[in-house]
Amino acid sequence: MGGQASDELNLRDLAGVLRARWRVVFLVFLICVIAAAAATALLPIRYFAAALVFVDVSRKDLLDPTYHTLNGNSESARVDSEVEILGSDGVLMQTIQSEVLVEDPEFNPPPGMWRRLREAAGEDVEPFSAETAAGLVLARFRDAISVHRRGQTHVISVGVRSRDAAKAARLATALARIYIANQLDTKIGNLRAARDIIAMQAEEARASLIRAETAFGRFVFDNLDEIVALSGRAELREKQQRIAALAAERLELANQLTALRERIGAQNRTVFAEAATFQPPKVTEPARFKLDEGDLTVALREQVSSMTAALDAAEISVATERQALASAVMTTTLPPHILAQLYGLQQAARNETANYQALLARSVDLETQASLQMADSRIVSAALTPANPSFPNVTLVLALSCVGGLGLGVISAFVLENMAGGFTSVEQMQSVLGQSLCVALPFEKRPLNGFSVAHAIDGSRSSAFVSAVQRLRTTVDVAQLKMAGAAQLQDATGRVTLVASSVAGEGRSTIALALARTYALSGMQVLIIDGHRGPGGVQRLLGVETASQMEDMSFKRWPTVEDFRAFALKDPHSSAVLVSARTDVPRPTLDPLIAAARQLFDHIIIDGPPVDEIVEGVGLPARADTIVVVARAGRTAQAKVLASIHRLSAFMQSATDPVVVLSQTPKARG
Known part of the structure; x- marks a missing residue:
């Protein structure tokens, strides 16, 4: 099919x-x-505010502004790393502590409904620990922030969503500032850690320098007798004696200064003991230090100062004399083995001196850099208070x-x-049903006299509806031609056409009457069989209540032309005649009547009931040669039409294609 x-x-x-x-x-x-x-x-309404942070990825030395390096891959990786650092839990937790978000109901809401119900029921609910509460606040704050890089630039967007517009701007700016402060503290901390390491190395270098100088001086002193004997310079011994005298004087001054300080300490302890007897108010450490200094007499202060200055002068004198002695020894003509040792010790002292000076310079350099250090990132645009909410975006x-x-x-x-919808065009009907024999009948207004639109088929008028019915007749003939062949169709009489529909109200009776009149006006003998079970159908269109029941003739004899004339009702607008037949009559009773009608009429048009009322194996549909299925445009469900075609095709003895009519289509589309 x-x-x-x-x-x-x-x-x-x-x-x-x-x-x-x-x-x-x-x-x-x-x-x-x-x-x-x-x-x-x-x-819930959410506001979004974002601050912009610029990351300066160039490596620079503040003491040398011309020093910098640029590398595209390293720069991109550095910015991506800063994005991860900015959104890390450590920075977020610092922001939470700085802005006291643990007390903010938005980020630390009250217990949920389930927890409150458990508490109301008297259940012993363990309260959240401080770590758990902080973790919950951190999780909510993490969900509220947005940190991302702006394209391939060095700009990072730091955004915060909040129910309060001002809070969103404040938190975004605070997060950016804490990140920058941490970055600066990290840089300064790294420089000072390096400074401390170098200071330790400088202290070790200083000790090495002292050992080298001491080794040189000890060698000179230990070998001075031999040096004087070989060189004949007696003044070297005088320098040695002067150094020894200065060293003894320095030792005496040091002992006196130590004794003086012990005396001052004993006096202070006595003062504190007396003060404790009177139970004075509690004194802090700074106050105790001030008390020590305040209890020193002016004389003791001056004595300590003078002795300290004298000790420093003695140190300088000893060092100067030793340097003079070393210089004098180095200018003396000595044996090679002594000169080689002297030069070796002197060079070691010079190396230690250079190393010590370099470490001191580097330590000072690092301290200077730490004091002048700046963060690599800076806020180029602080977060502004948004005027409109970002969510929901209405x-x-x-x-x-x-x-x-x-x-x-x-x-x-x-x-x-x-x-559940209907067809709207013949093309759609052909596409969905897979049927090629489809005809559209345009919508036609009912005449003012109340008669059916089928009354337009009277041979005297021409309209779109009349032309469409004629096309329908041609299509029915084509369907019969496919089934019987041209020769048989030319000689054949009594062709049976069943007009059916899926449901009532599709215009089935109107189309059956119009098709019958079209055949009758062409000179054919046409019989219309009204297959409705009760009043209605073609009978109603012709204005009669009940036509004669065709099956009543089957109980007398084989019907003749006179029988049909006696039982039939003539159409006033054509030569067609109408009889009524129930579709639930058994086939053995109905078949003789259909066979007689085939012999007496050229075309039999059956106005059948809805397909759902047809019972398989009985009634008029089993004797039809061609089926015309009517579907109302835009109303009859496509699935129902398809099911009706399959059901009716199962009743037919021939394997011809059905003719599908799309009724009451708009005239503009007819």
Whole structure:
């Protein structure tokens, strides 16, 4: 059965479906928009504020501004690393502590409903620990922030979402500032850690220098007798004696200064003991130090100062004399083995001196850099208080709901059209049903006199409806030609055509009457069989209550022309005649009547009941040569039409294609 379904997309069909189902499209569209508006009104409002941080990735030395290196890959990796650092838990936790977010209901809300119900029920609910509470606040704050790099630039966007616009701007700026402060502290801490390491190395170098100088002086002193004997310079011994005298004087001054300080300490302890007897107020360490200094007499202070100055002068004198002695020894003519040792010791002292001086210079350099250090990142745009909420975006939500609602409405219209909707054009009908024999009958207004639109078929008028009925007749003939062949069709008489529909109200009786009149006006003998079980159908269109029951003749004898004339009702507008027949009459009773009608009439048109009322194996449909299935445009469900075609085809003895009629189509599309 049927031809091949068309794969082409007919825009007119699509427009027809939308026009027929515009109410469905509008209803779905309206529901989507209302749902989106309601959701927008119920969702909590969130404000978003963002600060912009610029990361200077160039490596620079503040004491040498011209020193820097640039590397594209390293720069990009550095910025990505800073993004991760900025969003790390450590920076977030510092921000939480700085802004006291643990007391903010937005980030540390009260216990949930389930917890409150358990507490109200008297259950012993363990309170959250400080670590757990801080973890919950951290998790909520982490969800509220947005840290990302702006494209491939060196700018990082630091954003915070909050229910309060001012709070969002404040937290975003605070997060950026804490990150920058941590970056600066890290840089300064690294420099000072390096300084401390170098200071330790400098102290070790100083000790090495002292050992080298001491070794040189000890060698000179230990070998001075031999040096004097070999060189003959007696003044070297005088220098040695002067150094020894200065060293003894320095030792005496040191002992006196130590004794003086012990005396001062004993005096202070006595003062504190007396003060303790009177139970004075508690004194802090700084106050105790001030008390020590305040209790020193002016004389003791001056004595300590003078002795300290004398000790320093003695140190300088000893060092000067030793240097002079070493210089004098080095200018003396000595044996090679002594000179080699002297030069070796002197060079070792010089190396230690150079190393010590370099470490001191580097330590001072690091301290200077630490004091002048600046962060590599800076805020180029502080977060501003947003004027409008970022969530929900009412404009975007409504726009998406409109687009989505329109699309969903169109989809719903097509789904409904395919599942429960009707056809809108012959092309669509051919494509869906796979039938090539399809005819469209345009909508025709009922005449003012109340008669059926089939009365337009009277041979005197011409209209779109009349032309469409004539095309229907031609299509029925084509269907019969496919079944019997041209020669048989030319000589054949008594062809039976069943006009059926899926449901009532499709215009089935009107089409049956119009088709019968078209055949009758061409000179054929036409019999119309009204197959309705009760009043209605063609009888109602002709204005009669009940026509004679055709099956009543079967109980007398084989019907003759006179019998049909006696029982039949003549159509006032053509030569066609009408009888009534029940479709539930058994075939053994009905077959003789149909066979007699075939001999007496050229064409028998059966106005059948809805397909659902047809019982398989009995009645008129089993004797039909051609089936005309009527479907009302935009109303009869496509699935019902397809099911009706399959059901009726199962009743037919011939394997001809049915003729499908799309009734009451708009005239513009007929």
